[in-house]
Amino acid sequence: MPYAMKPLACDPAAIDGMSERIIVSHYENNYGGAVKRLNAITQQLAELDWATAPVFVVNGLKREELVASNSMILHELFFESLGASAASADLLAQLEQDFGGMDAWSAQFAAMGRALGGGSGWVLLAWSQRDRKLINTWASDHTCNLAGATPILALDMYEHSYHMDFGAAAAKYVDAFMNNLNLAGASAKLAQLKGL
Numbered sequence: 001m002p003y004a005m006k007p008l009a010c011d012p013a014a015i016d017g018m019s020e021r022i023i024v025s026h027y028e029n030n031y032g033g034a035v036k037r038l039n040a041i042t043q044q045l046a047e048l049d050w051a052t053a054p055v056f057v058v059n060g061l062k063r064e065e066l067v068a069s070n071s072m073i074l075h076e077l078f079f080e081s082l083g084a085s086a087a088s089a090d091l092l093a094q095l096e097q098d099f100g101g102m103d104a105w106s107a108q109f110a111a112m113g114r115a116l117g118g119g120s121g122w123v124l125l126a127w128s129q130r131d132r133k134l135i136n137t138w139a140s141d142h143t144c145n146l147a148g149a150t151p152i153l154a155l156d157m158y159e160h161s162y163h164m165d166f167g168a169a170a171a172k173y174v175d176a177f178m179n180n181l182n183l184a185g186a187s188a189k190l191a192q193l194k195g196l
């Protein structure tokens, strides 16, 4: 199989306000499902006769490849985003420059999560290489990403992320996520992107 599941990046028993059951289910079923789907799509693409394949087959497989690829990648980042830790001085300075500080960034990011509650999608904190700045980006599905930007934190707003623990109370899940941010992990990702 060309794609393999990464180990669960966070300790599912140590995320305050979120159950081990929902994190493990999310990891095994939703993340694991995306990896399995991507492998099946990759296999079908490898066997495709590109000269004769109908356009709807080409479009369908390539679209589903993108959906499954980004679902895999963003879920890996989501689990890496959990596990409370402190931001580096550089991340704090960047948040100050681009948002007016950690609290202002956090208020914006959480509001975007709540706004997707009851629907689905992602909220991403991404580093735009073009503009050398951090930006909170909105995604209604796995395929929405700012071109050229690399996410360093990911909040999954699909209902499977919270329904088992919080029912329809998406805002409580957003609060729990914000209380467990792995800011040290985001700091390391930002430093690598900046070439520090």
Ligand SMILES: [Fe+2]
Binding pocket: 026, 030, 031, 075, 156, 158, 160, 161
């Ligand atoms: Fe998910």
